[in-house]
Amino acid sequence: MKNNVQRELPEDLMKQYNYQPYESTEIGEPVYQKVAPKVKVSTGDDKYSESLAEIVKKTVKDGMTISFHHHFRNGDYVVNKVMRLIIDNGIKDLTIAPSSLTGAMNDILIEAIQKGTVTNITSSGMRGSLGEFVSHGGMENPVIFRSHGGRARAIEEGSIKIDVAFLGVPNADKLGNANGMYGKAVFGSLGYALMDAQYAQQVVLLTDNVVPYPNTPASIKQTQVDYVVKVDAVGDPDKIGSGATRFTKDPKELKIAQSVNEVIVNSPYFKDGFSFQTGSGGAALAVTRYLRQAMLDNQIKASFALGGITKPTTDLLEEGLVGRVMDVQDFDKGAAESMHSNQMHQEIDASWYADPYNKGAMVDQLDVAILSALEIDTHFNVNVMSGSDGVIRGAIGGHQDAANAKLTIISSPLTRGRLATVVPEVTTVVTPGDSIDVLVTEYGIAINPARKDLQEAFKDLPGLPIYTIEELQKKAEKIVGTPAPIEYNDRTVALIEYRDGTIIDSIKEVK
Amino acid sequence: MEIKNTAIAGTLESSDIQIMLSQGNNGIEIELESEVKAKFGAQINAVITETLKQYEIENAKVKAVDKGALDCVIKARTITVAQRALGIADQPAWEVF
Numbered sequence: 001m002k003n004n005v006q007r008e009l010p011e012d013l014m015k016q017y018n019y020q021p022y023e024s025t026e027i028g029e030p031v032y033q034k035v036a037p038k039v040k041v042s043t044g045d046d047k048y049s050e051s052l053a054e055i056v057k058k059t060v061k062d063g064m065t066i067s068f069h070h071h072f073r074n075g076d077y078v079v080n081k082v083m084r085l086i087i088d089n090g091i092k093d094l095t096i097a098p099s100s101l102t103g104a105m106n107d108i109l110i111e112a113i114q115k116g117t118v119t120n121i122t123s124s125g126m127r128g129s130l131g132e133f134v135s136h137g138g139m140e141n142p143v144i145f146r147s148h149g150g151r152a153r154a155i156e157e158g159s160i161k162i163d164v165a166f167l168g169v170p171n172a173d174k175l176g177n178a179n180g181m182y183g184k185a186v187f188g189s190l191g192y193a194l195m196d197a198q199y200a201q202q203v204v205l206l207t208d209n210v211v212p213y214p215n216t217p218a219s220i221k222q223t224q225v226d227y228v229v230k231v232d233a234v235g236d237p238d239k240i241g242s243g244a245t246r247f248t249k250d251p252k253e254l255k256i257a258q259s260v261n262e263v264i265v266n267s268p269y270f271k272d273g274f275s276f277q278t279g280s281g282g283a284a285l286a287v288t289r290y291l292r293q294a295m296l297d298n299q300i301k302a303s304f305a306l307g308g309i310t311k312p313t314t315d316l317l318e319e320g321l322v323g324r325v326m327d328v329q330d331f332d333k334g335a336a337e338s339m340h341s342n343q344m345h346q347e348i349d350a351s352w353y354a355d356p357y358n359k360g361a362m363v364d365q366l367d368v369a370i371l372s373a374l375e376i377d378t379h380f381n382v383n384v385m386s387g388s389d390g391v392i393r394g395a396i397g398g399h400q401d402a403a404n405a406k407l408t409i410i411s412s413p414l415t416r417g418r419l420a421t422v423v424p425e426v427t428t429v430v431t432p433g434d435s436i437d438v439l440v441t442e443y444g445i446a447i448n449p450a451r452k453d454l455q456e457a458f459k460d461l462p463g464l465p466i467y468t469i470e471e472l473q474k475k476a477e478k479i480v481g482t483p484a485p486i487e488y489n490d491r492t493v494a495l496i497e498y499r500d501g502t503i504i505d506s507i508k509e510v511k
Numbered sequence: 512m513e514i515k516n517t518a519i520a521g522t523l524e525s526s527d528i529q530i531m532l533s534q535g536n537n538g539i540e541i542e543l544e545s546e547v548k549a550k551f552g553a554q555i556n557a558v559i560t561e562t563l564k565q566y567e568i569e570n571a572k573v574k575a576v577d578k579g580a581l582d583c584v585i586k587a588r589t590i591t592v593a594q595r596a597l598g599i600a601d602q603p604a605w606e607v608f
C-alpha cells in the first residue's frame with residue numbers, strides 16, 4: 001500500500017489500527033462529533049492532597065491512557081515522579097500520550113516499557129536513548145507520532161482518550177485554578193496542557209506552589225480539575241528554557257537568515273497586517289532581527305506572530321511592530337514574562353493554534369512560516385523525525401500544521417558535517433512537499449515548481465541565486481559523497497500521522 | 512614502507528578526523544568510530560587505505576575517530592599521520608599530494 005507521497009505503508013498495521021493512507025493537505029469540511037469527558041461531581045473541597053502516591057494509586061489502573069505536557073522540556077520532574085510510583089505499583093499495559101517527550105524522562109520510560117508498565121506511546125517526538133531504544137525494536141507496538149495540531153484533533157475526536165492527565169504547574173490553588181506564569185518553574189503558555197485539562201477523564205495537577213484561592217489568571221480552571229497535589233518541585237527552572245537568547249555569530253546561519261528575510265520581504269505577503277511564525281533555532285532568531293529592520297524600513301507592521309514564542313518576538317510586540325502574540329508555548333523566560341505583562345500576548349491552546357478539525361485554527365490564517373528540516377528531498381518532502389541513520393531523534397512539533405501558511409519557508413544549511421540536508425529521498429516523510437514553498441540554504445534558494453507566482457516574484461533578486469531543488473541536491477552530494485543506504489528490518493516501530501489522522505509514513509526497525 | 516613510531520594527526524573538532532597510526536602485521540586494520548559510519552564508513556576506510564598504499568604501507572593499525580570529515584580532509588590527515596609515522600615529516604612525499 002502506497003500513499004500519495006509514494007511511501008510504502010505496513011498493510012497489517014494500517015488495518016489493525018484502522019488507518020487510511022495520506023492523500024492530500026486539503027482537510028475539506030468533514031462533520032464529526034467531538035467527545036466530552038466523564039465528570040465525577042465534586043464541590044471541590046476534597047481535591048487537595050500532599051501525597052502523590054495516594055492519588056496515583058487512586059487514579060491509575062491497568063490498561064489506561066495517561067498523559068503529560070512537555071512545557072517543562074528538559075527540566076521536567078513530573079513524568080519521573082509519576083512513572084516511578086506507577087511502575088512500583090506494578091501497573092501494566094498503559095498507553096502514555098504526552099504532548100511530547102524530551103530527554104528528561106528517557107530512562108524511566110525505557111524501564112516502564114521493559115517492565116510492561118507502558119505498552120503504547122503516542123507523542124510529538126522522542127530523542128536520545130528512548131529514540132534509540134524504540135528504533136532498535138524495544139517496543140512491541142508501534143509508536144504513533146502526531147503533530148501538535150494532530151494531537152489536539154485526536155483528543156477532540158476521541159482517538160486519544162485520556163483517562164488521567166498529570167499536569168505540572170508552577171502555581172495552583174487548592175481547587176485547581178492554575179497558570180504557567182508565576183512561581184519557580186515558570187514556562188509561560190500552558191497551550192498543550194489545556195487540551196488535557198479540557199478532555200481528560202481525570203485531571204491531576206502537580207504543583208510546588210500552592211497559592212490562596214482563587215488563583216488568577218486561571219488558564220486551567222477548577223471546573224476541570226479532580227486533584228491538586230503538592231510536591232517538592234515540578235521542574236528545574238534552569239533547564240526549562242534556553243535562558244537569555246543568544247544571537248548567532250555563525251556566518252552560515254546569518255547568511256541563511258538574511259536570505260530568508262529577502263524571500264519574505266520580496267514576497268507578495270510582506271504588507272501591512274501580515275502574520276508569521278518562526279522557530280527557536282539560531283537562524284530563526286536571526287530572521288526575526290532582520291525582519292524587524294525590514295518592517296521599520298518599509299513601515300510595515302504585522303498583525304500577529306504565532307506558535308512557539310521567543311523574546312525577540314515579544315520585543316517586536318513591545319515595539320509595536322507586531323499587533324498580537326498568539327502563544328502556545330514559550331522557548332525562553334523573556335517570552336514567558338511577556339505573557340503576564342502584556343495584554344496583547346495571548347495564551348492559546350493547541351486546538352486554537354493548529355487543530356485541522358475545528359471551526360478554524362490560527363495556522364490557516366498564517367501568511368509566513370519559517371521552519372527547519374533535518375532533511376528535505378527533491379519533492380520538497382521534509383523529515384524532522386529520524387536521523388540519517390534511520391534512528392528516531394526528533395519531533396513533529398507544529399511542523400505539519402504551520403506548513404499550511406501561504407508562504408512556507410524551510411531554512412536549512414545544504415549540508416551538516418558530512419550529511420546532506422537536501423537529498424533524493426528523505427528518510428521519513430513528516431511534512432508533505434505540497435505544503436512547502438521555498439527552501440533557503442546558504443548557497444541559494446529553490447522554489448516549489450507549483451508556485452509559479454513565487455518563481456516570478458523572486459527572479460532577478462541580487463544575492464539570491466535560484467536553483468532547482470535537484471541542482472541543490474546534486475551540489476550537496478558533490479560535497480559529501482554518495483551515502484550507502486540504511487539497512488532496516490521488516491518490523492515497523494513507528495507510524496507518522498499527518499495532521500488529519502491519515503498515515504504519511506512509517507519508521508522501520510534499524511539493523 | 513616501515514612504520515617507525517606511532518603517530519597521530521587531526522583533532523576531534525566537528526568536520527575533522529583524528530587518525531592514529533601504529534605498527535601492524537596483518538594488513539591495514541582500521542578501527543573506525545564515526546557518527547556517519549552506516550552511510551560513509553566504507554568510503555572513509557577506502558580513502559585511508561588508498562592513501563596509505565601510496566606510501567607503500569602494507570601493514571598498519573589505524574584508529575580513526577571521525578567527526579564528519581569530507582574525503583579531502585580524511586586524505587590530508589592520513590598523509591600527515593603517515594609522514595609522521597614513517598619519520599619523514601620533513602620530507603613531504605609530493606607525488607602523494
